[in-house]
Each structure stands twice: as C-alpha cells, then as structure tokens.
Amino acid sequence: MSDATATIAPPRPAASDRLKFYGIWIATALVLLVLPKLFSSGGSLTTFSLIGISIIFSLSYNILLGQTGMLSFGHAVYYGLGGFLAIHAINIIAKNKFAIPLPLVPLVGGAAGLLFAMLLGWVSTRRSGTAFAMISLGVAELVASSALILRTFFGGEAGVSANRTKVLRLFDWSFGPQIQIYYLVAAWTLIAVIAMYALTRTPLGRMCNAVRDNPERVQFVGYDPHIIRYIAFCFSGLFAGIAGALAAINFEIANSAYLGAVQSGTVLFATYIGGVGFFIGPIVGAIFVTLLSLGLSDLTQVWQLYFGLIFIAVVMFAPGGITGLLMMHRPLLKGGTLSRVLPSYLLAFIPTLAMVTGLMLAIETIVHYTVNPNEDSHIKAFGVPFDAANPAIWAVAGVLLIGGFIIARKTWARVAASWDDALTAAREKGVAA
C-alpha cells in the first residue's frame, strides 16, 4: 500500500514552489490590508465590500458549475436564506444581549445555507445536466414565492432590517463605519477563498471533477455520483450563505430580492464571464461584473442590455471566460512565440473596435427614440455627447457596424491562422499545450 502511494503520488513540491504558493496568499492578505489606505473614500470602500461578497458568492457557485458540472439557476436561494437568517440572528443577539460579536454572524448565514442546501439538495442533485438546471429553477421560484407569503419571517416586500452596531463589541469595534465592515468582509473573503481552494485539493474536490467529466466512470470506480454532487451542493450552499450574511451585514437589510432570479442570474454571469475552468476565474468575474455594473449604470441607461450582450459574446466566442482567454496564451508565452500573434491582434482590434462602437452608437440612438423621444436629441452616452437626431450619426453608426463587421471577420480568420502557427511553433519547442 505504501509503495503504491509512493509511486503514484506526485513528488512533494520543491521549496521554491511552496514559497511561491504561500507567498501569493500572504501577498493577497497584505493587499487586502493596504487597499483601504490607498482608496479611502467611502464609495470605494463600499465597492470593495461588494466585490468581496461577490467573490465568495461566485466561488461558491463555481463549486457547482465549474468543479462539479452542475448548472444552477437558483443559487441565490442559499445566499438569500443566509442573509435573512443573519439579519434575524443580529436582531435576536441584540435583543437578548448574547455574547456573540458581529464577525461570527456570517457563520449563522453559512449554517443556514448549509442546512437548506442539505434539505433541498437531495432531490435536485439526483440528476445533473439540464434536468438539474430546471429543478434548481423550480426550487428557486418555490422559495422566492414562499418568501412573499411567509410575511412574518421574510418581512414581505419591505424585508427585514437590523442594526449591526447593537451587538456585542470587541476591541471597541462598533462596525458602524464602512472601513470596519470592509475589514470584516475582507477577512471573511480571505478565509472563504482559502477554504474553497483547499476544498479543490481534497480527494472530494478531485471526485467532483471526475463526476463533472464522466459520471459513468465514477460509478465504475465505486462512487455514487449523486452523493458526490450532493456533498458539493452542500458546501456550495454553506459558502453562499456566508456571502449572503455578509451582504445582509453590509446593507443592514435582507429582502426578497436577495432570493430572486436576478441575484441567481448575476452570480451566473459573474462566474461564467470570469471563467469556470480555473479557480481564479470567478474571482476575476466577480471583480469585473461588480465594477461593470457599478460603472456602466452611470454611463448609460440600458447597461443591463450591454451586460446581456457581453454575456452572450462570452458564451459564443470565449467559453473559457476571461481567465480562459488569458490562460490560452500560457503555452505561447512559455514557447516564446507570443510575438507572432500580437500583430494580428492589433490588426483585428481596430475593425472590431469600430464594430462595437457602431453597435453602441446604434443602441444609444434607438434608445433615445424609444425610451424618451420627447427630450432633447443632444444626448450623452459613455461620456460622449452627440446628436441622436442627426442623420450623419445614423450613417456613421451603420457604416461602423456593417463595415467593421465585414473587415473584422477577415481579421479574425487571420488571428486564428496566426494563432495556430504560434501554437505549433511553441509545441515544436517542446512546450506542452
């Protein structure tokens, strides 16, 4: 037995690798610590807190989608229930003066998420794929509609609110100011990220990947895919509950929107746009989508449409997400042939940019005529003022959109060709793709 493990197990990582590995985590912790010193305004602190919550939530979602291959349309259920339980916990703690400080409240949310995942997960994880997706949607609708019926617990349309400063104080931290909430969220984010990363390295994490790739084979090996999916589902619920509790603490309110389809959709968008194939993908996606939704809503009225279009574009052209796209370049970088594709990228960039600009111009012009036709036609989108009534603008939009598309298609073919060349060259140099 020991012989077998000695030959099968990979060699222990070298000291430099381990240093690099732990160095990354320590560096992350330091960055989290220093970040509020660099951007100390209230707005940026709120943004950081939202990003942290979104990172935990997206990573918990990726335990399902990326690691176990289960597409859920109702992940917000566990996020929302975690949030509600956390709010009720804060109220109860404050009322009875229990000796529980606020930083422990996310544990309540996590327990709630875990409990409901255990309760609802058994039936839904019996099947994977499309059936699971539909069932998750049905369960989500069930919970979201029930939340409006059980008014005493969920507070109806208005939701339940709490005062986070009323619980036991440790070291004189009241958790009133946003900076303290930021540190609370940052600490929990770091803990959750480390825990979820560790989970991927356990035998369970490996079996999850096996269930995703080939459930039949897993059965032959002697595992029950249903049980593995169920355990993964429970872990995912746990971390979603923690994220929900942090969100509830951050806003001091929990309402039915936490449980709703929009929330489930947002986490799906964030995770997939970031990339489900790599652990870091959902982190990138959470940062990208949070910043995008905060930034775009200032720039244009119809930011959700752009959001949907970006998502469709990622699904169609970059199924690996942002990290998948970046990681594709690793073999080229190692083989030293990256310089071969860069010129064709540059070439493709210009007509693609023209096409996108044309599309945006067309959308904004149409939006002006359909949403607010009676207002002044001199509108401003993405900080650029233009006259929507001007036929020249229409012509420019059309030319950019159609001309850009025709030229861009040719350059995309060129990108693909030069990409193949570069990859072959890199392989010849002995770099595994």
Next chain:
Amino acid sequence: MLELIVISTLNGILFGMLLFLMASGLTVIFSMLGVLNFAHASFYMLGAFFGFQISRWFGFWPALIIAPLLAGGLGALVERFGLRQVHKNGHVAELLFTFGLAFAIEEIVQIIWGKSPVDFRVPPLLDFPAFTIFSTNYPAFKMFMLLVSVIIFIGLLLVLKRTRIGLIVQAALTHPHMVGHLGHNVGRIFMLVFGVGTALAAVAGVIAGPALVTQSNMAGLLGPILFVVVVVGGLGSLPGAFIASLLIGLIQTFAVSMDGSLAGAFGPLSPDYAATWLSDIWNVTIAQIAPIMPYLLLVLILIFRPMGLLGTRDT
C-alpha cells in the same frame, strides 16, 4: 359552486392549452437538439408584442399570421447563427446562451415598448359575450383562443403523425444521430423545428396578449412554469407535456378561485401556535399559494417519479 366549477374548468383548459402551445415546441426542441430553450417564453413575449404592434398598424387578423412568422424567423436565425455556433461547447454552453438571450430580449422589449403594460385590445369582431352561464358572461375571445389552440393542436398531431417531415421529427425525437446517418439534413431540420417551435410560442403570445397582460415581465413570469410543465410531463414527451399542461392549467385556475385556508377549515380549534410566526401558514388562502402550486407539484413529481409523468428517459 357549480358556476365556479364550470367557469374554472373552462379557464383552466384554456390556460392549459396555451401552456401546451408553448410546451410542445419546447419539448420537441429539447428532444431533438438536446437544448432546453431558456428563451422560449421570450418568443411568446415577442409574439405578444409583435402582435400588438402589427395589430396597431394593420389590425388583429394580419397580426395573428405575421407576428408568429416574424418570431419564428427570428427563432430560426437564432438557431442557425447562435446555437449552432455554441453547440461545439456542450449543452451547458447552449443553455447559457439561451439564458443570455432571454435576458437580452427582455431588455430590448423594455427599451422598445417600456416597462408598463401596453394596450393590446381584443379585436372588435370578437368583443362580445359568447354565452352566459349562471349570470357570468363568457367572452367570445376566450372561446376563440380555445379554438385556435385546439386547431393548432390537431394540426400538429396530423403533421407529426401523417406527414413525412413529422416522421423524421418523430424519429429524431428518440434517435437523433440515426436520422443524421440516414442522410437527412439534420441541421436544416433543427432550424425548421426551432423556427416552428418558437412560432407556436409566438401564436400563444398573440392570442394571449389581449386576454392577459402584455408586459415586459410576461416571459419571466411564464418561463419557469413552462419548465415545470416539461419536467412534470417528462422531458421530451409530447403526450406528457399535454397532460401536464392541462393539469397545471386546471390546478392554477382552481386554486386562484378558492379562498379556503387552514384557519378557515380548522378555525374553531385555534391552536396557540397559530398566533406565532406560523400564523402566516395558518391564515394563508389557497388563492394566495396558487403561484407556488406548480413548483410544489414539481418537487412532488421529482420525489415520487423523477422521470416525469410519461417520460421514458433519464437525462
């Protein structure tokens, strides 16, 4: 009581037939392409809004023809230039693509027609009470809706059972690869099926638009129920979808018209816990829980018969 039963049965069958118009397309698309079209209800919504716009320009009757054709054409385009691109990335990517599409369509509809309901009226030709039972006027338009859905149902049945295309579609339901091996242009069949399926959903949209509310959230409201129908009936089973549609239509209509509650039934007992947070459950009426009935049914079916009522295969 009798009045309630008759009216609710009529309305329930009507709602069930509307559901079936959509669910039939959804389940056939699912069986053939393996894609659960998340955007199916969006095509229903597009049908309603196209119908509204066209009936404003040319009247209701042209709209009844043109709007489904337009929506079906759009559906075919989506299959040809969207889904087929994504197909190589697997079913999850396809499902996500239709999810993104549903999101985008809702946004576009909101941009063009706004968030509030549009004034989609019943055509004057049908704006009269068809008959009166127990002092309730039953609108002729609802009878017309029922008629249209029954005609389409029979037409669909005939096409599937009696024509060559129907034969191929039926074969592709169970053995899609074999159909390809036999030399049929599977790509074109897929496009056709997707187009027809979305056009059927759009027909449902045009005839339901004036009777129900035509609003940009109608796809979001109906979409999940549609999935419940397909799962309850059994994935890929047309007869199952038919039974499930009627079942859910009847359950929901009857539930809405009943206002019984636990408190009403066992009121005199009035246990102590009825005053605590459980009072919500104690006092809730059946009419109030009508929206969650389909999902309760879904959970029950999943526990006791995971394949669905008439489903044969596990996905």
